[in-house]
Amino acid sequence: MTSAEQVNRLLALVPYLQSHPDAELGDTAAVFGVAPAQLLDDLNVLWYCGLPGGMPGDLIEIDMDTVAESGRIRLTNAEYLSRPMRFTPDEAMSLVVALRAVRELAGGHLAEGIDSALAKLERASGAAAAPGPQVRVVSGSEEIREQLADAIDAAEAVDLDYTGAGLAPSTPRVAPVRLITRDGFGYLQAWSLDRAAWRTYRLDRVDAVRRTGEPAGDHGEPPEFGPGWLEQRPDAAEVTLRLKPSAAWITEYHPIRAVRQVRGGIEVDLLVADPAWLRSLLLRLGRDVVSVDPPEAAAGAAESAAEALAAYPAG
């Protein structure tokens, strides 16, 4: 932590404590994203700050005894710092990007609220701000997202028209829990009532949502869907592909555990939880695949390719 970071926080802390009298130490630390010990440090710095001249009556007053006894903060004698400083460009841009990411998952009236909030923030940040980054997530239609969010709010089970990674259509009945983004794609996290297990559904592959009128039921908390979520699936198996250089795009579009440059191409380690997904990936890569390890992992795709070739007359 640098002095600049601390001063930037102090300039917001002083107005915050004046507009939230008797604020609790832990809550305040959480608002500012720091540990309570750091916030105590901040208060000790403020204790020596005040109007120029440094006479006793000029200093900001904090009742440190009350802080120690009850964890409540009362700060006075700083009316001249009753409003926070403007956003720094980094703060403004980080907040705008975050809101735009929320926007990509939202639908309907919520989306309108985000648009108007963004417009207000942009006005408040002034002309100093660089053009804010655009954010685009592949998250299907706003209508589907709104239907899902409504069903989540109503705790109601839904039937989906869905096309999975293995490209087979299905109509799962699910208890929808939340909409999330991961690596630029929007997903529905839901309890599959057919399979009695947690599942994620890519929003752009949901073709329709039908309300069932059935209660969603309580299935606990869904598993964390963080970076490397695939690795937590116990049924995931590691497969290594050796590929021609022209297939290097896959490292940017698929979750890859490791990439190695090898003679005449690359070698990638993938975690495969769904054999249908690997089958369609190998079919898509075609001649770009040099070898597959373990070799039996290629069998499904080979069979499927042979079946497809039978539909084409010889020659």
Place this chain on the structure above:
Amino acid sequence: MSTRKSERIMNLAICLLMARRFIEKTQIRQVVEGYHDLSDAAFERTFERDKDELRAMGVPVETGSNNPLFPDEVGYRIRRKDFELPAIEFTPSETAALGLAATVWESATQAEQAVSALAKLRAAGVDPDPGRLGALAPSIGAREPAFASIWAATLERAPVRFGYRGTPRRVEPWAMTYRRGAWYLLGQDRDRQAPRMFKVARVDAAAERIGKPGSYRVPDVDLEAAWRSLEPRQPDSEAVLALRPGRAPDLRRRGRPVAADGVPAGYEAWAVSYSRAADVVGEICAHGADVVVLSPQRLRRAVVTELSATAGRAS
């Protein structure tokens, strides 16, 4: 971080903010706690550094003279209207969206910036409330090794140098965007003297500054048009495909049913549009026997070649 230094910079900020006129350095030295005991040279050095730190934090420290006849008598002040966050009011649906924004960033640095911006809003009396949007959990990553250096250079308008897939490039960053899980930079390529788009994941290492912040102007470019170049191209060709009923909804979405000759039993004919032959071959192969190409002949041959390679890989 030194507590003393934070105190001194905070007191300097308050002193300049309370000033009705420009305050000269000698006066600042007298009234701001922490400058009294320094030697002349040490004071000069310390004051310059503190002032620069305030400016780097975004505090608008103005330089000027109170006396038009003696413009050399330089003083300093902070104008309240440039310093304070302007009053903004948010509707309940706007504050709900703002509350969610704190949790969006996966990158700790940017998350801190967003939290800091929200703390300023709270200090100004806004109360972001994420409770109402429990159904949404958006997130945005920044795992590219060069992300932080390029983000900062874009904010500060600082020209940079970096290796791009092994080639050295010199760039004036204009704006960034996030699409499909990847960050992109648009900027002026100094060597090619033309705007270029860079995928941040392909930047070899952290970008290196080759000029001062604010040392170029971002021209009034049509960012929307630039970002559109990252979208898939509009389709300009059409294939006739035989699809198994209910299969390949991704291809159906950009097609329509047609009448055709030579449709295998158990299939139906669809006309499907595409833009790049290389991409559509992979898309078709991925479906295995669910999709058979009827025309054009070139596409049919290309698909058969790829499928044969995959079929030959039986273990």
